[in-house]
Amino acid sequence: MEKECWICTEKFDTTKQLKSHLASSVHSKMEVGCPFCLDRPTKYKRVWELKDHCNRFHKPAMQDMRPDVLSEGNAYYLAVHPACYRKVIRPTAFYSPSARDLKKAMQAWLKKSKDTYRTPEE
Numbered sequence: 001m002e003k004e005c006w007i008c009t010e011k012f013d014t015t016k017q018l019k020s021h022l023a024s025s026v027h028s029k030m031e032v033g034c035p036f037c038l039d040r041p042t043k044y045k046r047v048w049e050l051k052d053h054c055n056r057f058h059k060p061a062m063q064d065m066r067p068d069v070l071s072e073g074n075a076y077y078l079a080v081h082p083a084c085y086r087k088v089i090r091p092t093a094f095y096s097p098s099a100r101d102l103k104k105a106m107q108a109w110l111k112k113s114k115d116t117y118r119t120p121e122e
């Protein structure tokens with residue numbers, strides 16, 4: 001089934017291709033923020049880049065979390081453009097254990113970063 005980018009109407013064969021397109025600098029719509037960098041907003045274009053960053057710089061915090069805490073579905077809660085993110089990635093249920101882990105980590109972060117860069121539903 002053909003997937004169409006709703007921003008520029010470019011067409012793709014798979015959701016995966018559309019996802020990469022949205023993540024690329026064409027749109028930068030799949031950005032996710034690091035829930036542990038509280039002093040300054042740290043954003044990544046892809047979830048795996050964020051995961052890399054967390055494993056490197058936030059190891060102690062990551063050890064308290066479930067291993068799948070930074071899954072694509074969970075990272076929805078870290079998305080800078082949640083409405084776009086949700087269109088190509090199915091968010092993990094908010095009450096699931098790993099989403100709860102993430103929520104815990106995010107409480108301080110959300111307070112701080114809400115007004116800085118997370119965009120409202122678009």
Ligand SMILES: [Zn+2]
Nearest residue numbers: 005007008010
């Ligand atoms: Zn596009």
Ligand SMILES: [Zn+2]
Nearest residue numbers: 034036037042
């Ligand atoms: Zn960080």
